[in-house]
Amino acid sequence: MYLNCHSYYSLRFGTFSETDLLTLAEENNIKCLALTDINNTSACLNFIRKAKEYKIKPIIGVDFRNNHQPLYIGLAKNNEGYKELNDFLSYHSHEKINFPETAPVFKQAYIIYPIQKVISLNKTEFLTNEFIGVSITEISKLRLSRLKSLEHKLVILQPVTFRNKKDFNAHRLLRAIDNNILLSRLPETQQACFSEKMIPYHEIEEKFSEFDFIIKNTIAIQKNCTIDFDFSKNKPSLNQKTYTGTIEEDNTLLRELCQKELLYRYPNPKQEVLDRLEKELSLITKMQFVSYFLINWRIISYAQSKGYYYVGRGSGANSIVAYLLRITDVDPIELDLYFERFINTHRTSPPDFDIDFSWKDRQDITRFIFEEFDHVALLGTYITFHYKGAVRELGKVFGLPKFEIDKLSEGDYDYNTLDHIHKLVIIYSNLVQGIPNYLSIHASGILISEHPLHFYSATDLPPKGFPTVHYDMIIAEDLGLYKFDILGQRGLAKIKDAIKIIKYNQPEVADFDIHDISRFKKDPKINTLIKEAKCLACFYVESPAMRMLLSKLKTDNYLGLVAASSIIRPGVAKSGMMREYILREHDIERRKKSHPIMLDLMNETYGIMVYQEDVIKVAHFFAKLTLDEADVLRRGMSGKFRSRKEFKDVKEKFINNCKNEGYKESLIHEIWNQVASFAGYAFPKGHSASYAVESYQSLFLKAYFPLEYLVATLNNGGGFYRPEIYLHEAEMLGATIQTPCINTSNHEHTIIDKNIFLGLMILRNLDLKTTQTILTDRNQNGPYTSLDNFIDRVQISIEQISILIKIEAFRFTEKNKHELLWEAHFKINGAPTQQHNQPLLFKEKRTEYKLPELKTSELETAFEQIESFGFPLSGYYKILASPPKNKNSANQLYKYTNKFIDIYGYLIAMKNTKTHSGKRMAFGTFLDQFGNIFDTVIFPKTQERYKLKGRGIYRIYGKVVEEFNFLSIEVIKIIKQDYIPDPRYV
Structure with missing residues (x-):
């Protein structure tokens, strides 16, 4: 009976999810339900998928509105009707034009006009598929209307937007946010009526009992609407099925390309290489992933023809076929990469390639893909309300002054002392957290489909100018659409621009091959930079955390850097395994304490899970899960998938299997915590190896052409730090x-000699x-x-x-x-x-x-x-109101080990985090008055007492501590220093 229901994908209007809607229907004994979000189809696919679990028949459609004023509801009779509605919605969305007051002719979709709209239009003629909708509150209006004579055209149209008063209040706040006005000024025309709620089936029958024909008409529409998609595990992929036009030609082309490129990668291929190639080709063909490889190859071929730099990474780097096709530059034989992580007979989804291009080239690559292939769209993602953003928006809606909103958003308050309005801001900010705010574009995902993408959702046309579907990657994979990841990064542009600058500034020494990675791996000058963590401006290895890790590990080789690239990821650190890895790196005896199976599976990393493949290895060989289940476990570690039933079932089986194997409870707990805490964040080994390759390229440039490389860094927007830090580094290296x-001067920075x-x-x-x-x-x-x-x-x-x-x-x-x-x-x-x-x-x-x-x-x-x-070239120390009281520097820290030091530092990086008990602490990186870097730890008590107030020079008093020769200061007291008044205005 409910043909007009809204989820929170009716953006800044609805207040609960599509699964909450199904739960609500189940509670009210509703067996058939239509999801019709306002000008949006984001929830439709998941609604259909989940409806089966609730034993509810799903109907999907769109509530078409202009400026939130109802026009008509479109309901898909079938999959073709859904595409019709999506075509119509997408056209108006792309063109940024209003919908017409009356609907066009749809062949496979119903149109329902709210009775009030029919009256205002004075509409008297209706097509076969058009109906008039009446809500519970409009029954009395119908009794007095001439429209009651149109018995065959009347249906129940009871909107569902709320579950309770709290939802209604949240809805009004969302509408005020959407209209950017005070809540007190929100007009009724911009909000739904509180009556838009669901009641049990028998009650709605009672309400319409005097109009039994309306009930019959509504049931008839429900019966005539049937839509379904295949969400089964072994569903066929919906991606473009062939590259050449036939599967046979695709298979032949892939094999020919591999044979053609074999000698380039392996001048004297060993039998191991040939066997691996044959194994992969056989499996790729069997799993029907050939077109996926060829499409990626075509994209790379275009990039090569344009001279674009790129890096192929992700689990795709585990494949020798990808290596031969030059999709990646990582040799899977050299690194003994686990091919089964990439493709196995249990895996239904195609392989995962992430291809990075220069941020300057990515737009053209995207344009090429849209022109080269037929059914293409960007993958969508939803930006949800988070605490700070929600507080800021709600604070404005309630009319709070900015300084009060700032305090609330930063958590700088005692809840018990807040007045009623401030408490409401906090209460409702918690309520709207997680609700989608607006549709955005996935960071990299592009869909290339066999069929028009409007079969699955409508599309928007964001400012970048490429159609974007209404759903995210999780739903796309559920459906059988697998993304191509095309990313833009500045690191590649820095490398390319640096080479150009070197050729201009030092043409006599510019003859080098930036792709000669094997030479770079053996270069002692480069490896010394890594070992001493002097990697400022270098891709992925310049952050304070990475500098700390490299210093502690004393890494001086490629394989060590590959491991470090994954160990630094949040999950490994969170699980405590990063520290354990460092301990085992330096203590051979400690390595032996690892469980024999774990040590055997991950001997290279001392029995510690470091890469995504390790999750599959441990789940399969340690916990005796199938490869299919192990891959579910790996995928389930990332966000949205973790809450799914499939993941929970696999987790339970993991633990039960371990118990059946006779493992101790403490060991099971330890291993599961490792899996659970880092799998969603860790890299595949091939991905880390790809990152390490790019790191080595940038490290080569930093080692031999530091000034040119730093200029290229500045011209590409810098890196982890602010531009002033890279200019400071250039000065420290002899630049003027x-x-x-x-x-x-040109538009960009230039260099002549050392100027x-x-x-x-x-x-x-x-x-x-x-x-x-x-x-x-x-x-x-x-x-x-x-x-x-x-x-x-x-x-x-x-x-x-x-x-x-x-x-x-x-x-x-x-x-x-x-x-x-x-x-x-x-x-x-x-x-x-x-x-x-x-x-x-x-x-x-x-x-x-x-x-x-x-x-x-x-x-x-x-x-x-x-x-x-934004900064003075001479630095900030010269404008201090009071000159430093001492000359202590970062180079002297070793003299103060386990002692206290008083030192001045200019804040260049700050990482705020929380302890296990939820208290706030921070890691700060500073420049001393002589230009040297030092690191600090600010524990909760100090953080609470001395709040850091942004960029500036601080006087720091603390204890110097050392761990694996890495020195830092545990801060006891930290006070920001004042600058002199601006002499231009004094």
Whole structure:
């Protein structure tokens, strides 16, 4: 009887999930139910999947509305009807246009107009598939309406949006958030009626008892709607089935490509290589994954033709076929990669490739995929309300001032002292947490389907310009659609740009092969950088956590870096296994304490689970699960899948099997905790190996061409740290930093010898259009000779030229910047100059002004740079209100081991975390006054007493502790230092 139900995918409208809706129907003895979210189909597939568990017949459709004003409900009679509705919804979504007041003709879908809409339209004629919907509250209206004579057209349309008053309150708050208005000003037209609730089946029959024909019509529609998708384990893939057009041609092409590339990868292939290749080809063919490989190969081939850098990673790096096709650069034979993690006869889903491209090239790769293949869409994801965001939105809705909202969002309050309104913000922020806020794009997933994707959902057209489905990767996999992962990263762009810069700055030594990884692995200079953790700016190994790990492990080889790349992941650290790995690295006897089976399975990592494959190994060989069950366990460790029945069943079987094997309870508990805590975060070994390859490439550049590499890093948006840290590193390595100049600077930063010329891109308030105008004119007409010459040639406002003058971009004139500012104000007179496309024959005569001698101080320059760049090139220590009281440095920490030190540090990185008991603590990384890095640990008591207040210089007092030769300070006292007042305004 319920043909119009909403889940929380009716964005900023609904308040509970599609599974909650099914639970509600079960409680009310409802056997057939329609999910019709507002202009959205996100929940439809999972609704159908879950409905079988509740023994409820699912109907799906769309509640079409303009600005949340009801128009009509579309219900799919079958799968074709669902596609029709999705086509219609998608067209209007893509074109950003309103739906028409009356529905178009649908062949396989019903249309139900709310009775109020019929009255307002004065609609008298209805197609065969069109009906009039009446809710419980509209029964009395029907009695007095002429529409009651249209007996064959009337159906029950009782919307369901709420379960209780709390849902209704949350709904009103969501509507206020959506409209960006105070709750008190929310109009009734923007909210649902509290009557939109579900009642038991027999009660709704009673309500409509005098109109039995309405009940019959409603039941008839329910009977005529049947929709289903295959969610079984062994379902066929819905991805594009062939690359060439036939399976036979695909199989032949894949084998030919492998044979063609075999000698490139293995000049003298051993029998082991040939056997592995044959094994993989046989299994890939048997599992019908050939087209998946060929599609990835086609994408890579296009990238190669364009000269794009890429890295193939993920579990796909376990495959020799992927290695031969150049999808990855990781040799699975060298690393003894576990092929069964990638493909096994129990695995129904195709292999998983993650292909990273430069962030500059990714858009073109995506465009190519959409043009090359027929049925393509980006995978969707939903951004949900989190605590901080929910508090901020609700605080605004309740009209709280910003400073109070800030305190609430940071958790800086005592709940018992809050007033009623503040408590409501906290209560309802907890209620809306986890509710979808808006549709976004998956970080990398692209779907390439055999059939039109509107068979499965509607699509949106986000600003990037590519259609995006309404569901996420979990639902896609349930359905049998498996994503292609195309990612963008800055590390590859840094490598490519660095090579270009090296060829320009040092052409005599630029003849090297950046893909000669085997040489890099043996290079002592590179391995020393890893061992000493001097990896700033290098891909994946520059963070404080990684620097700490490498220092403790004393890693100096490729395989060690591969392991470190996965050990650093959150789950391994959380389980305590990162620390255990470090202990076993240094203590041979400790390794022997591992269970013999664990040690045998993971001898290379001392019996500790480090990679995703280890989960499968342990589940299969230790807990005696099938490979299929083991893969369910691996997948189940990630977020949404963990709550599923399949995962819970496998978890139970894991523990029971271990008991049956006779393992001690303590051992079972220990092993399960390892599995449960890190599997969703850990990398496949091939994935870590791919990361390590890119790390070695960037480490090579850092070792031999550090300044050029740092310039490339800056030009690509930096890395883990802020740009100032990379400029500081360049200075420490001998560079001279030149501030922007209109005659020498380009848009990006450049380097000549050891001089780094900052680009105009660093000026935060300089318009890109102004930059382009300056550079275009300079390229066409040569350098600027004076301020007058610049003003004659460039159309620019006084605000924009002031930015350039203040940062001394006109220093070639040898005039003081204050003098130049006076001249600019007089000569531009507040209005932009006229731009001339050709050199002026007669230059405008400009008045010369006699000005007093003006001077600029070093401190004034520092504050100008903070305003222009976000930091002073000379560093912050020179502008401290009180100079440091000591000269202690990071290089002296070893002298203070187990002693207390008083030291000054400029905060460059901060990681906030929580102890096992939920208390807040932090890890801080600082630069001392001599430019050296040191690390700190701020435990809860100190964190609570001395709250760090963002970027700045702190005076730190604490105890120096050492673990495996890694030194850090356990902070006892930390106080932020003041800067001098800005001399420009004093």
